[in-house]
Amino acid sequence: MSSQDPLVVFTPSGKRGRFAAGTPILTAARQLGVDLDSVCGGRGICSKCQITPGVGEFSKHGVTVAPDALSAWNAVEERYDQKRGLKPGRRLGCQATVQSDVVIDVPPESQVHKQVVRKAASARAILMDPATRLFFVEVEEPDMHEPTGDFERLERALEKQWDIKGLRADLSLIGKLQKVLRKGDWRVTVALHHDHRAARSTVIDIWPGLHEAGLYGLAIDLGSTTVAAHLTDLETGEVKASSGIMNPQIRFGEDLMSRVSYAMMNPGGEVEMTAAVREALNTLAEEIAKEAEIDASLIVETVFVCNPVMHHLLLGIDPVELGQAPFALATSEALRIDAKELDLTAINPRAKTYVLPCIAGHVGADAAAVALSEEPGKSEDLALMVDVGTNAEILLGDKSRVLACSSPTGPAFEGAQISSGQRAAPGAIEAIRIDPETKEPRFRVIGCDLWSDEEGFAEATAATGITGICGSGIIEAVAEMRLAGLVDPSGLIGGAEKTGTPRSVPEGRTHAYLIHDASAEGGPRITVTQGDIRAIQLAKSALYAGARLLMDTRGVDKVDRVVLAGAFGAHISPLHAMVLGMIPDVPLDKVTSAGNAAGTGARIALCNIAARKEIERVVRQITKVETAIEPKFQEHFVNANAIPHATDPFPELLKHVTLPDVSFNTGGDDGESGGRRRRRRRG
């Protein structure tokens, strides 16, 4: 280029250069390293390289753009516009050539590395750079005088046309190659997988001509109880469908340790459990593809996050070592495998799978995914991140250091082992408020936006009924009972004579609080029993103790902010969580919800190959804390039993709520821990 050549300025990158008149915009973009997409390599058929030329004065760039700064609208553009439609002002970057100085805007959808904005405002965007991408390529026809294989000619074409060196493929791909090449008249689209650890790109699939049906990936959060998947467009990052199913391993044990026991007690039990979850994954993949109306064979990538026991059971590894000290993982690092190794037959037969690394024997790839999504290691202030499922994963960290542990909260937070508990499903009470004066409850059930004291509630819930309390409901119920003075700090429910409400009903030697009674109509009688309170106390003590253990290890007694993830963040009110003493207290405005952070971490790893490398690096640097062997964990666990527990000082919560100073201990009503009372100082 000479100084006489027209100047081309790209926005938003600001990259600029001079190019000979007649240079296609796509060529100029490539030479300048401007991120302008193209699947067909400039052949005017994929339309990925759409750009918008400016017209007029661009003083910021010192350029005045003439109306004819680009070559005239051509036949290729006309054909594309008639067939598919181009937005007004748009041109194809491979067709429009530079004529004089011009400013070219690359719209977001024309960028390869486009940013996908996440829903939560605080969350960083996902930069698109998936491991598998499409490339249109023209392959030389075979020549008897220069005999090479069709595959080797495809390899050569990709090197020549896309500068992609080194190709490999499964035999199943090579087996379909010849037909597709001939059907496409030697013009084909290939889906190429590349990750930073392989010397060669792998051909995942091949289609005749230009493949326009897209490529998809599944980000899968494989929980002990539920399996959730996001079907994600690998070009745009868009989530096309989200779906979840129950983990069928529940029939082998509700919690992780009972599944480990099942494997120990039943020869081949781990094989059964592996087969069950893999079958469920195929069902899930089929369903989600159907929901999104795509061909399941277009799913070419899967990413898994899960706890260590699920990790091993997914991979077909006996989890027995995870059930006993020293909790040795068979493998801890990230795995790059073929999906068919997991018997994922419902998706593309050559699809790839990435499994995030495990942090430790009790801290799994799900915690790694939270770290990938929430980036504790980049936090300026000290952040506590808590992801609650049947186990809680806890991360504590800032720029200087990140610590992690998991804590065996049990399934109480998910509504299991609760007398009126049930899984989150229509009809389940998910939110509850108790009037501190009248002690009367009002509540909301899943599937209806009305509160129970609002007009039309009975009609709106007639179909589902009011069937029980789910995880978030029981947490709110216990917290509200405490706020209303129905429960004392030790966790004891008062009888009617002390609480002054007939809703305090006798339940054996203890009391229960009656939320809803449909027994007259043959419906359920929904109460919170003393046993329920004890179950929640055990769970929240475990959670709190885990967080405290990390704080001890870090040498702090408070944190700057709390991030709630998982079901916790999505459905549990932070205020009620703090009333219960589930989390250390911080100002309420310092508690944020990250939604399904583990699932988001899986999506990030699905959409961005560098993120995989990043989380592998981060995980190696995380300090692992093993709760099971740490005597201080037991100490914190016992001390955290009260509601709120005896943290000292405990000032922040009380800016928001006032806890009643009641005590129902009568010395004998409750043998477990009712006799234990703790000093509380008000800040």
Place this chain on the structure above:
Amino acid sequence: MSSQDPLVVFTPSGKRGRFAAGTPILTAARQLGVDLDSVCGGRGICSKCQITPGVGEFSKHGVTVAPDALSAWNAVEERYDQKRGLKPGRRLGCQATVQSDVVIDVPPESQVHKQVVRKAASARAILMDPATRLFFVEVEEPDMHEPTGDFERLERALEKQWDIKGLRADLSLIGKLQKVLRKGDWRVTVALHHDHRAARSTVIDIWPGLHEAGLYGLAIDLGSTTVAAHLTDLETGEVKASSGIMNPQIRFGEDLMSRVSYAMMNPGGEVEMTAAVREALNTLAEEIAKEAEIDASLIVETVFVCNPVMHHLLLGIDPVELGQAPFALATSEALRIDAKELDLTAINPRAKTYVLPCIAGHVGADAAAVALSEEPGKSEDLALMVDVGTNAEILLGDKSRVLACSSPTGPAFEGAQISSGQRAAPGAIEAIRIDPETKEPRFRVIGCDLWSDEEGFAEATAATGITGICGSGIIEAVAEMRLAGLVDPSGLIGGAEKTGTPRSVPEGRTHAYLIHDASAEGGPRITVTQGDIRAIQLAKSALYAGARLLMDTRGVDKVDRVVLAGAFGAHISPLHAMVLGMIPDVPLDKVTSAGNAAGTGARIALCNIAARKEIERVVRQITKVETAIEPKFQEHFVNANAIPHATDPFPELLKHVTLPDVSFNTGGDDGESGGRRRRRRRG
């Protein structure tokens, strides 16, 4: 090391260096880069590092070795000697330490890169350097405070103890890892596969403690008719067993093109054929392991050589494109795949497979294997290499250039499509001589070393009978008939009135030569008919024309030497081949037999990883000549019809034999080509 330190000289390498007194010989060897084996890494348990110290004067090395130049025989050596026995004079290199100047001999069996001497005297030795080798390793136990996976600790141990960086494994290996590590008390032997294209070594298998049962590989020559395998010890290179079975695809078509047709005519036909050959391979693997009395799961490597159609059918690729111009291969380069991709379930589930590259659509991996074994590209003189099966692979070359083609000889050379023809099996006539005076035949059959005119022949062959003529037999028969004046140069068999023997019997409008008549006893009547002669003429013309085409392309009309490979080399007499005009004439002492060169090439690729790289490089440089489209091939084919054909000049053969100047053409007896006569000039 200082100049005061003892001097250690290793033989046969001649490497030398000074080492502090007390240095183990194994350590000295490693530091000097001396090729001294060790699986256990110097722990005194594998005994691979045996050495023989010299005693006395070594004037060649300028060293006098004292009797106590090495440390005293120690307890580890004593234990090993009692348990397994050490040869007299041998020490363990990891136990014996340097005390004063010493000369150490490394016996061949203690070298990693030992040479395996091949049977044929002319053949170069095979240098052992297989892709999969054993490593004994001690793995750190898991530690709760430093949680890493067992696999990652194995990886770290291999890096620390063996300097092997980067490890990967199939899930099935990771699934068995934890049990084996604990069973071996954290001391295990791993079989590691490494090839030059992968960044990481792959764990093929793992055993508790020191694995002493060895590692094996299968070198497989997958022919259209027979599948032959050599079970090879991957440590010593020794062939433990060789076995062959019929290719079950014969039921889909005797020759390659009929199998391609079967695939074209029958949807899914190629799938059937692939399944058939893979099943046969499993049977073969099981049988050969049983024969060698090894566990088939110790077979961790397989190498395949085969023609392009068999190549595709083995890999599960529809061979249809190989049946029509331009004969495009789906893939031509060497393949490194998992044996399980070929459904080879009889061997180790994680075994690796290497398939040699194909040279062209008609010139397969079998020809590449011949090139690997016989190295035409390293020949000082111009060598013609011919491997005859149902197709003939032909290589012509020297240091400056190598050319290759294949020629469709058909199955006549294998005894098929011959009236009394049969496969090489006991009872088949494999060699024949005809007395030029009496015209009486004498012959030998497979399974008996006696000639038919020797005493005891009838008794010795009573069990098998005399059942037919195999490939080498028919070639000799036709050549002997020509030498005895029973056949004229055009290929016409004379009647009894002209040949003067009652063995010239009428056969329709033509004549046949009666070799053996057991019809009185209900046995077969074995003749060579006019049709048989024509079939052999067609086959040998194709072979000869292929060789000539390469010579034309190279611009020569003679070659310096001929190498016969395959069944050709093993069973067919070079003299008779030349009488028939199968090969261009050279002095008889310039015709050598390479035995099963394709099978040997497979063995070399099995035993030496560098040979794989080498043949991949060589194949790319070979000039491919396509006989099917070359008009000159047809011309040579027609001209080569006579016995001997009308090569001009044709001097060399006649130094050895005199061909009778007969002609049986009577103008009408034989419509095919009997009327064609060619000028022959004697040199």
